[in-house]
Amino acid sequence: MMAPGQAWLALAALLAAGSVLAWWAPAWTLDWQPTLASSEPWRAFTAAFVHWSPLHLGANLGATAAVAAFGWAAKLPPRAALAWGVAWPLTHVGLLLRPELAHYGGLSGMLHGGVAVVVLWLLVLERGRRRAIGAMVAAGLVAKLWLEQPWGPALRQAADWDIALAPLSHATGAVAGLLCGGLALVLGGATRRPGRGASRA
Numbered sequence: 001m002m003a004p005g006q007a008w009l010a011l012a013a014l015l016a017a018g019s020v021l022a023w024w025a026p027a028w029t030l031d032w033q034p035t036l037a038s039s040e041p042w043r044a045f046t047a048a049f050v051h052w053s054p055l056h057l058g059a060n061l062g063a064t065a066a067v068a069a070f071g072w073a074a075k076l077p078p079r080a081a082l083a084w085g086v087a088w089p090l091t092h093v094g095l096l097l098r099p100e101l102a103h104y105g106g107l108s109g110m111l112h113g114g115v116a117v118v119v120l121w122l123l124v125l126e127r128g129r130r131r132a133i134g135a136m137v138a139a140g141l142v143a144k145l146w147l148e149q150p151w152g153p154a155l156r157q158a159a160d161w162d163i164a165l166a167p168l169s170h171a172t173g174a175v176a177g178l179l180c181g182g183l184a185l186v187l188g189g190a191t192r193r194p195g196r197g198a199s200r201a
Contacts, residue, residue: 005072007081012068022049044089050105083184087176094172109169113177
């Protein structure tokens with residue numbers, strides 16, 4: 001049986017390794033393209049591995065390490081990692097809301113989904129300081145998504161970035177993570193952790 005957090009770290013390592021390996025592959029063979037969503041559905045997975053510049057790749061690898069550490073510190077069970085994994089393709093399928101986004105690649109949407117899973121776990125299963133941390137990160141995530149205005153232009157050129165950003169991917173990732181995390185909690189019989197007010201199923 002896996003120790004808490006191990007499955008989460010394994011999924012994060014897969015995302016990081018896949019992104020490094022995909023750096024040498026032609027982006028057009030792996031990225032998300034709405035016109036190919038039905039004929040090449042595997043792009044809903046491989047899109048996460050595509051990065052458009054060294055800065056893009058480096059920033060997302062650093063963010064992956066941060067999300068991995070967040071989940072590890074939260075001692076998430078394997079079903080939380082499973083929820084994050086299910087949110088993976090849903091993050092990119094959600095981009096069908098903006099078919100004018102002809103190409104998309106990167107880990108950022110998936111990483112927002114991971115953060116959503118962790119904060120949901122902390123808010124539902126924890127008390128005290130750990131729940132407060134979850135609440136603060138959740139508030140920061142909501143504020144970030146609101147400021148990015150995912151309902152606005154499909155692509156944004158942000159300062160200090162050498163690529164255009166797709167804010168919608170952050171929103172679809174967070175929503176997918178929230179939905180999948182919530183389903184995992186319900187199916188797993190969400191209860192408080194031992195020593196925090198109730199027994200754990």
